[in-house]
Amino acid sequence: MRIFEEMESEVRGYVRSFPTVFDVAKGSELFDENGTRYIDFFAGAGVLNYGHNHPMVTKALIEHLERDGIVHGLDKATIAKRAFLQKFRDTILAPRNLQYKVQFTGPTGTNAVETAMKLARMVKQRSNIIAFTNGYHGLTMGALAATGNYFYKDESYGSRSNTAFMPYDGFLGEDVDTIDYLRKFLNDGSSGIDLPAAIIVETVQGEGGINVARIEWLKKLEQLCREFDILLIIDDIQVGNGRTGTFFSFERAGIHPDMVTLSKSIGGGLPMALLLMRPELDQWQPGEHTGTFRGNNLAFVAATEALSFWDNDDLATAVVHKGKFIEQELQKIADEFPQFNPKVRGLGMIWGLEMTPGVASETSAEAFERGLIIETSGADDQVLKFLPSLLIEEELLTEGLGIIRDSLQALAQKRDDMMTGR
Template identity: 80%
Template structure:
């Protein structure tokens, strides 16, 4: 690991949690340079919904490159882009009666968020944006301003102006309707909260700790936005692309957002981000919002193949089945270790094992890694063990990974018991 410590910035993060030099990967398995195998419950933070080196995607990319296909094209028209847009329209948007224009932003999710915020402010001629507690939307300055986690913020280099935070669903307890709470601020001209151009929200907060908004809450939020002429932006970067069981995470609520940000798995594992917007919101002048890498043609090739998984209902049903299996097993594991006070929350194949005692989730992740499982933590205090496997993971690998988690928790409980009793053997 010496070259990474010598040459790479201290900002590196995941290499500290998973200290191995990875070499090859396939499906839901990764192998380091010595051949040690790891089951992947991380999936590139949700980028690899279709697994590592999916042959359907890889073969198409290899063929495209061998034929000399355009790789970099700015926003010029290409065969690869035409195929992707056609597939997105015919397989995803049209069957769901969604009419969106597509804007290709920079290559990562925060670029899509920046674009959405800029467009909303331009259209509404209002600067305020409302975001929610524990929300995560990226770390460039505009996206950072609507991200809730204080660890990422510092007044010396980031501006948090023109953003107001409101409590997410359940943040104030089950008895408080936080949409009614938000309404009070919007109705009161002396509340100090300016009427926003847009409200941005994740239907399931991934980095925030696997917090799931209810259908009723999402419907009420959409109604509120319509009533006050506020644009509704759904950030589907991590929990879209089938993660919750439907292609878009908001489908379960039957709402129609004004804008949707997509990245991570939309590119089939390659860098790509885009903004979906209602056609009437497409008010840009040519070149008004641009970027060098807004047209990754190799990602278009991979993405077009990935969308073929949505030609029928098979993947959605598989996500539901495996998501239910994951949930039941986690509930069983939580019940097995009552001294940890664990609980489970999530939707589809984004699940969280909540471990409220300080350090337990992180120690479990570290122990699991030594046993051959890659799994990260989430939440404001890193107190949630975050399950984010590939949607295509084989059932036996899912069980094997869960067994490693169970074993890791058992080791941790035993260590803590020995510390409490003074038994050092």
């Protein structure tokens, strides 16, 4: 590990949580340079919904490279891009009766968010954007302004202008309807909240602690946007691509956002991000918003193959089935360790186990020593975040959950020993 400490910036994060040198990976398993095996409940923070090195994707990539297919193409037309657009239209948009134009942005999720916010401001000729408490939308300057987590913000470099935060569903307790709260601010010209160009929201807040918005809340949010002529942007970067059981996370609510940001798993494991927009919002001049790496043709190839998982309902059915299994097992674990004040919440195959501050981080470390990779989330890293591949085998899922139980048991024993002075 010495070379990483000598050469790489102190900003590195995950390597501190998982301090080993990884070598190969397949499906939901990783192996370090010593051959030590780890079950992956992290999935590249949501990039690897289809697992590591899926053979179907790998084969397509190798064939593309062997025939000297275009790798970098800016926004030029290529066979790989055409195949992706056709597949995305026919497999994802058309069956859902969604009419969206596709804009390829820079290769990461924050690029898609920046693009959406910029376009919304241009179309509506208003500068304000409303985001929500505990929301996470990226760390470049514009997206950072809409990200709620205080850890990423600093007055010396973070610009908070032209954004306002409102309470997410449940933030003020179950008895407070935060859409009515927001409506009051918008109706009152002296509230200090300017009429926004757009409202940006995650239907499930991943980094924020696995906070799941209710269907009724999402419907009311869409209605409010229509009432006040505000564009609704759904950030589906982490919880889209099938994570909640449907390809888009907003499908369960039956809403139709004006824009949708996608990244992470849409690239089949490779860097790719895109913005979906209603056709009438596509008011860009040619070249008005550009970027060198918005034409990642290897990602187009990988993405086209990965979209084949959505040719039928098999994957969606499996996600729902595995999600219920995870929920049941996590509830059993929560019941077994009441001393950690556990709370289970989630949807599909994104779940959180909220516990007493410090316990989630300790559990993650204990689990790593036992051969499981899992991260934390929430404002205080108080939530153990379950984000396995959608294709994970049930045997590995069961084994991984067993490691979590063993890790919590070890922590409980350590605390008991400290209490008794042993």
